[in-house]
Ligand SMILES: Nc1ncnc2c1ncn2[C@@H]1O[C@H](COP(=O)(O)OP(=O)(O)O)[C@@H](O)[C@H]1O
């Protein structure tokens with residue numbers, strides 16, 4: 743897939759200057775590659791001696807507040823580090839602002855090769871299961887949920903047995919809310935149809951997180967999730 747940057751050449755040049763400045767101040771030489779279409783921000787893959795990072799850049803007068811996003815990412819990562827890129831730094835100067843974070847080797851759902859996929863039921867059933875598990879784990883550990891869990895905000899990776907690992911991007915879309923709010927949003931927002939289509943797998947993922955993190959038994963989990971019958975009557 744060829745990505746067409748939505749940013750102007752001048753904006754990208756300013757971003758690159760800022761990234762160069764940040765790493766030069768730390769005595770590092772680097773290479774910068776435009777990585778992904780950000781909606782308001784530029785997302786760059788940065789390679790320095792032996793390390794790879796993601797640098798998210800925005801103009802100082804841009805509507806995206808990277809300091810707020812960085813703080814939220816730190817809070818989410820501290821509570822549920824398995825599901826987020828590790829944040830390293832926020833940097834701001836008169837030229838703009840940056841977030842430096844871990845580069846994830848995971849792929850966007852649209853780009854992920856879904857065949858062959860060795861788990862019965864294929865990619866989307868496994869995805870619904872891991873989405874239920876990841877969403878619930880993050881909510882239990884941080885009190886937040888992803889309000890816009892669309893394809894661009896979730897990255898995936900599989901091991902040899904096709905076990906999926908999910909990571910969430912765009913920390914700024916996370917909102918505070920109870921598990922009830924988190925699950926209702928996942929089922930009703932329209933961003934993730936497979937959580938409804940494969941409701942059994944989605945529910946199993948939710949229950950796995952409740953069992954592992956809150957040490958609840960099956961009957962308690964089912965009782966506590968009764969309210970979801972109003973959204974999907976087989977829940
Ligand atoms: N830490 C990361 N590692 C690898 N890729 C990333 C990382 N963060 C973001 N990306 C890539 O950039 C894309 C856009 O990031 P996102 O934070 O969602 O920005 P936007 O606010 O523009 O939607 C993601 O879909 C993902 O492909």
Ligand SMILES: [Mg+2]
Pocket residue numbers: 894895911912
């Ligand atoms: Mg996004």
